[in-house]
Amino acid sequence: MEGWKKDWQPMMNAIGKDFSDGEKIWGADPVEKGAIRRFLEPLEFDCPLHYDKTVADEYGYSDVIAPYSSLLTWTISAHWNPGEKIFTSSERNAQPAHNPVGGVQTDLEPQTAGFFATDIEFDYLQPVKVGDWLCNNGNVLLSCVPKETTVGRGAFLVWESSICNQHGEEVAKMRIGTYKYNPHTTKMEA
Numbered sequence: 001m002e003g004w005k006k007d008w009q010p011m012m013n014a015i016g017k018d019f020s021d022g023e024k025i026w027g028a029d030p031v032e033k034g035a036i037r038r039f040l041e042p043l044e045f046d047c048p049l050h051y052d053k054t055v056a057d058e059y060g061y062s063d064v065i066a067p068y069s070s071l072l073t074w075t076i077s078a079h080w081n082p083g084e085k086i087f088t089s090s091e092r093n094a095q096p097a098h099n100p101v102g103g104v105q106t107d108l109e110p111q112t113a114g115f116f117a118t119d120i121e122f123d124y125l126q127p128v129k130v131g132d133w134l135c136n137n138g139n140v141l142l143s144c145v146p147k148e149t150t151v152g153r154g155a156f157l158v159w160e161s162s163i164c165n166q167h168g169e170e171v172a173k174m175r176i177g178t179y180k181y182n183p184h185t186t187k188m189e190a
Contacts, residue, residue, distance in 0.1 A: 005146040007110040008155045012144045019104050020139040020161075028078040030133040030166075031066050039070045065127040071172060072120075074134045075163055093183075103178045104139045104159055111182075112154055118177040126171050133166040142175065154181025 029035070036050055048055035049065050056064050066074065079096075080086055088097045093113065103115055128134065142158040156179050163172040 004110075004153050008144060008146040010108040011106070011141065011155065011157070012146075014106075014108055015141050015143060018138050018140045019106055020137070024135040024137055024164075025075075025077055026135040027074045027076060027133060029074075031074050031128055031130050033064055033130045035073070036064060036066050036070065036130070039067065039073060061127060061129060063130040065129050066132075068122070068124045068127075068172075071122060071124075071128065071134075071163065071174075074128060074132070075136055075174075103157075103180065104141075109155070109180065112180040114152060114154070114179075114181045114183055116179055118156060118179050120177070121175045123173040124171070125173070126169065128165070128171055132171075134163055134171065135166075136174070137162040137164050149179070149181070151179075152181035152183040154179055 033051075040046075040050055045067060047067070049059060049061065050067055051064060053064055056062075079098075084098070086096045086098070087094055095115075103117075138161045140160045142160050144155050144157050146153075146155045148154075156177060158175060158177045160173065160175045162170050163174055164170050
């Protein structure tokens with residue numbers, strides 16, 4: 001195994017470990033009826049379960065439900081809070097000081113400069129209603145595959161978390177794939 005790949009061995013050894021330390025990451029805001037409507041507008045998503053409480057009641061829901069496709073809208077923590085600076089460096093390719101979609105950080109992986117999401121998958125277990133406040137529980141490492149790509153050397157990682165509402169009820173399971181890497185420094189490396 002090449003030297004840079006060996007740097008990922010501690011992560012490969014940690015497959016199955018939950019890196020959350022029990023911390024729950026809450027979405028920035030509770031699910032709001034107006035925000036659901038704004039989500040529906042550009043999609044012209046005309047399903048009365050998402051905007052008409054009477055119809056939602058007729059089908060057994062206690063309130064308007066959010067489209068399953070909007071789940072991430074309600075689970076991502078705030079990108080910015082009053083008094084914070086998002087970017088603390090003006091360097092090219094600078095990353096935000098805090099990035100709620102920046103992936104799980106561990107002390108087992110080598111330092112990387114780049115990151116992007118590769119895929120996402122959900123198991124929807126129950127509807128999300130107006131007033132629900134969602135959180136991510138757990139960050140279980142499912143896989144770590146070191147690989148050199150045209151953008152650099154790094155590893156493909158897959159993480160799983162449980163999405164729960166304010167009552168502790170699981171509403172979905174989420175698996176997200178990422179690629180963490182160090183960019184090639186010259187075109188010859190690519």
